[in-house]
Amino acid sequence: MTLPYKVWIKRMRSLFLKSIYVQAEKEHAEIKEAEERRIKRQERKVREDFTKFLQELHKKGELTSMSLWSSLYPVISSDPRFDAMLTQDGSTPLDLFKFYVEDLKEQYGQDRRVIKDILNDQKKVVQVDTTYEEFSKWVTSAEKGMLVDHGNMKLCYNSLVEKAESKEREAEREEARKKRRQESEFRHLLRAQQPVVDANTEWSAVRGKIEKEKAFLVIESEELRIKYFEEYKRSLSEACTHHHSVS
Numbered sequence: 001m002t003l004p005y006k007v008w009i010k011r012m013r014s015l016f017l018k019s020i021y022v023q024a025e026k027e028h029a030e031i032k033e034a035e036e037r038r039i040k041r042q043e044r045k046v047r048e049d050f051t052k053f054l055q056e057l058h059k060k061g062e063l064t065s066m067s068l069w070s071s072l073y074p075v076i077s078s079d080p081r082f083d084a085m086l087t088q089d090g091s092t093p094l095d096l097f098k099f100y101v102e103d104l105k106e107q108y109g110q111d112r113r114v115i116k117d118i119l120n121d122q123k124k125v126v127q128v129d130t131t132y133e134e135f136s137k138w139v140t141s142a143e144k145g146m147l148v149d150h151g152n153m154k155l156c157y158n159s160l161v162e163k164a165e166s167k168e169r170e171a172e173r174e175e176a177r178k179k180r181r182q183e184s185e186f187r188h189l190l191r192a193q194q195p196v197v198d199a200n201t202e203w204s205a206v207r208g209k210i211e212k213e214k215a216f217l218v219i220e221s222e223e224l225r226i227k228y229f230e231e232y233k234r235s236l237s238e239a240c241t242h243h244h245s246v247s
Contacts, residue, residue, distance in 0.1 A: 046084045047091060053081045054100045064151030065104035069097055104149045111152040112159075118142045126160035128168055135160075185215040186228045199237040203229050 053076075057063035063072060076082050076093065085093045119125070124138050135157045139145040189210055190197045197206060203226055210216045219225050 043088045050081045050085050061150045065149050066151035108152045111148045112156050115156050128164045183228050187232050189215040199233050
């Protein structure tokens with residue numbers, strides 16, 4: 001059955017208008033997507049520019065793994081790349097700062113290995129009195145040391161100095177233990193002498209009898225031997241005094 005002309009025209013017009021509407025919707029969506037992509041590209045560029053700014057600060061040694069936002073804020077906020085970040089949604093300047101510093105902190109293990117390699121190559125050892133300036137010169141004198149974060153370098157320096165201090169304290173404790181053993185053996189040697197060493201015995205009367213004994217020879221100085229000898233005699237006097245007071 002053939003449609004009346006007017007009905008056919010009406011349907012054609014409806015289909016035409018619908019196709020125009022669909023096309024307009026499609027074009028609108030495409031324009032919207034294109035604008036969203038443009039905005040995202042622009043925002044990404046702003047973030048990248050701000051990250052480059054942070055890299056510049058790091059290269060100059062102003063930004064390190066130990067940096068605080070509050071300390072660097074005056075420097076960061078004075079740059080136009082900071083202002084550009086404030087005009088868009090998403091990550092804030094503080095967010096990117098935290099991410100950057102966190103990445104530097106995670107780099108510590110790698111930086112520490114680089115520093116140790118440099119020190120080994122140069123046969124340098126950090127001592128208790130090694131200054132940070134001296135340590136920094138050792139590290140940065142090597143090309144690969146130039147890439148080490150200054151904050152991580154400082155942390156590594158502190159760690160190595162603490163290690164040196166701990167080693168020194170242990171050496172001092174070991175030296176004290178050694179001297180106590182030597183004194184104990186020396187006192188034992190004095191107790192074994194005949195005639196018996198007493199509070200009135202002179203060092204010159206004893207020395208010749210014991211000078212070839214190991215307990216005598218291991219003591220590093222004559223001054224220390226005499227010191228131990230006098231302390232031994234004093235302990236005899238004190239023991240005698242205590243005995244008489246008890247009696």
